[in-house]
Amino acid sequence: MPISSEPTAQDVLQRVFGYDHFRGHQADVVNQVVAGGDALVLMPTGGGKSLCFQIPALVRAGTGVVVSPLIALMQDQVDALTELGVRAAYLNSTQDMATVREVEHAFVSGQLDMLYVAPERLLTDRCLSLLARGNISLFAIDEAHCVSQWGHDFRPEYLGLSLLGERWPDVPRIALTATATEATRIEIIERLGLHDAQVFVSSFDRPNIRYRIVEKNDPRRQLLDFVKNEHAGDAGVIYCMSRNKVEETAEFLCQQGIDAMAYHAGMDAQRRAANQARFLREDGVVMVATIAFGMGIDKPDVRFVAHLDMPKSVEGYYQETGRAGRDGLPAQAWMAYGLQDVVQQRRMIDESTGDDAYKRRSAAMLDAMLGLCETVSCRRTRLLNYFGQVSTACGNCDTCLEPPQAWDGTIAAQKALSAVYRMWKERGQRFGTAHLIDLLRGKKTEKIGQNRHDELSVFGIGADLSDNEWRSVLRQLIAQGLLSVDHESFGTLGLTEASRAVLKGEHTLMLRREPPKPARGRGSSTSTRTKAPAIVLPPAAEPVFAALRSWRASIAKEHGVPAYVIFHDATLREIALVHPESLEDLEGITGVGARKLEAYGEDILRCVGEL
Template structure:
């Protein structure tokens, strides 16, 4: 059957949900909390769902929308992605549409007519559109099966990517009290979770909190030396040819990093709010449709992008919070295959973030909250224990053991008694303040300890201080690590526009020998990298190992042939490659080598519509590899008309 079965009468049952999962999406069983969530919403209950990126949140509203009578209304802030979301659903045989500012009058009228005629399973709307009386009137004249509020953390002032329009969405419960609502987010602390529930007016909602663990992601944080060169080495050695996202704090850094990578053989494009809407839309479209493209971006990029084969997320600057870091790193490995979350982190990151908080807008409560978020982020960076356990603990989830797939588990860091080193730093701050009435940043203090007669040291006669030269037992890099960790532990603080170091209430206990200071041993400064490092056959082998994990070497040509076929089909139909089949599905096809549509239809990710549309082509590829001829179509499977992927979106006019 080429379309989802029309629904009439009462709401569906659990078995209908499972049948829809198999028929439309090609899977035999739900994962984790999906079944309980879907059963609850299908029965008419409200739900607040916290589930990690890649955990299958979209199924939790898509299946109720298809099983319950009416059309599911999905509220999403991601206007630029609605076309792709609708394309992906249509490729599955789901009757989907959207309404936003990228459409002309006639396109919107067509979607409105389809909605009123009951010809849509799912319709996507932006939260701003629900503030229009015309939209509310339209919805009142149709049959609604469920309201889904995606990216629900946008409602929270303290959440990631705050979107004030979400606060008006409580009108949905007031105006349609009998229609179930489901609010979904990939990340939320307890405070954000509560704010979502209160702001959306969902006091009777059932709460589902899935595990925040993403075991396929390897978390790694390295000392920052020359970050762009470190990034290049990481990509050349481990992810050459892979799609990924590089996050930077400033637009200038985004541009410089994209240019640097492109100049050194890594195809990369910038994305930030300073670019015109057409350029942003073009770069986003390329990222979705091309394999192996790297996007260098501010946090404005990535939310809601359902690209399953993002193999890495890198940070060249310290995120402002663990919540933001988790949200961003979660954009890697949505298909469950091995992926990397890599970050270069150094002393200047800490100083810069403290300055931004101290000098930024906002009242004292805002600064306290921002400082608390930063403290948690620093604790994650500086921990000598399992990073994954630290992440899970932050979100209130208990980690039973070390994960074995983060840098601190794979290469446990050494710790040392840094009490004396801490006292030397603090004593230098005291001497400058009390003897000279001066305050300086970390660089000057380290020069004094190392006995460097720099121009600035000589200018202020700092070589005459009693602490001059008392720190020659450590290198400059090691001293920077000490300062960074003291900042993280709250034993020293950053003050003012120039980031000068000052004592805190906790400093006295260290100076008075009442407290031991344990520090991570600083890793040696990495050697300068060459732009060509990691290229050649070795990187190709690493690439194949990443993308086609667990495949025997003899099956790699099969996998690559399937990917090449998929790429050609995607280009011909103007859709992202993953809309046809995920890498994980291609791996399964390569392993099983089906010889008929019946066998192909038993594999995960191959629903009825995809089987009819793409199945014969897959079998042609496999037969060609086996030296056979063309594959005859099995009579009982009618592929039907070519899927209608709809018009290409106009350049986005909403700045994210």
């Protein structure tokens, strides 16, 4: 990709990628790697991590070798680089032997600027032998958090990547991730042997994403309201814990007129690949998926990410919600959360085959996630603090926009804990949350009568709170470890060591109370007040933008790539606003590099000039 005999990083940034300026730490990272130094880069999704290794690979002599964990991700990046005139290729299991040999020959003969390889393939004798015969400019290890055994996306094959530094000590290595706590950063450095690497930590904040967590109350209907009322026609991702729930939710949304598809590891590979390709290439498609979907997905215009089940950790939540709004435009992260989420996650840890250390770490990660769900303060502040970043209230999350109340729940907690104690002490019995609420509320159900629980002194002592309020109290008591759940006994409740201090009045317990819900009329939405700001163009620019999108769609179809590989919406919006009349006018627009100007400039001017 000859842009000059000795291109500088700034040359490559402008002429290949069409950007005038580096952002954040990008320039420092690029300079470090171009000079031959190692780097560990922590940068949020959409922050421009890829440029941190793509530009050095084009400046330094040789081929940049990129370790990428997913086939879809490497295919996307190679498509995008090829559109820019970069000589890029990949090696993965989708290729036949003839194609593999072609790519290998191109690498050895110096005809590639970049080569993407999955970690499993890279560690084979054939691939290591291939790399030894070529000239390597750098190694980039993308999604580096996969090396952490405590992380949410652990990949065992990443543990072998330390050999890159051993076999090629003079080749710079750059490891990149969007999600890593201080402990995970240390683990990445240790396991990849990056002890001399310079560490670059950018802000974890994604200010364009609005975070919202709602209390579950018919979650499927809540999801439908959210999608229909706030994101009709938008691309989005909906995460569910189980494969069955994925299939059922996708079918339900389709029945309601939403263009939704399913994705999970239990589907055959051909159907998974077809659904993912359609999601990437078409506008307004909703993907319902397990966490098997999404790592490294580059689609920039995902306007929302929703969770119907609570993630296991803050890292997982941040990674998954980070797939929204990669283009920097307003997006939403929405989650429905309830008592069953707490019970289910606790059960999964208790029933895990991991050792005690694993269970303790998993419980700590869950506690942090529960804290994010139950917080009465700014969610973004809580989220960023988890990654060691101090911030102030954002004004763009549900707790900032509709602040919940913090109330002294000590007496309510004592009532609940006393009821659990009395059932066990006086009857030798343990029951679940529904029965406990009936007991506290003084409901004379058949089950209450059969067990003579209406004779207990605690019967009816909680009549001052509604069923929903008690569910919230019990959820928070379980979340805080003040009530235990025995899953072998059908989810019955028991006391814990921590319960004693509350029962004795030694500990004041502040709980979260949801803000009152506005009255709902037919067809109304309970969430319109937190709707993300609309993305608008001046009236005169709207038809130009629509025409450019239509032109882009036809080009993308012709090239067999997602539309955003041709141009991002942000670039088309800028073109619509500028209304260029010459190629010189187009040159200064973000995202229009030399290759794209040459390939598409005249077409764009024709498209704009016809309106």
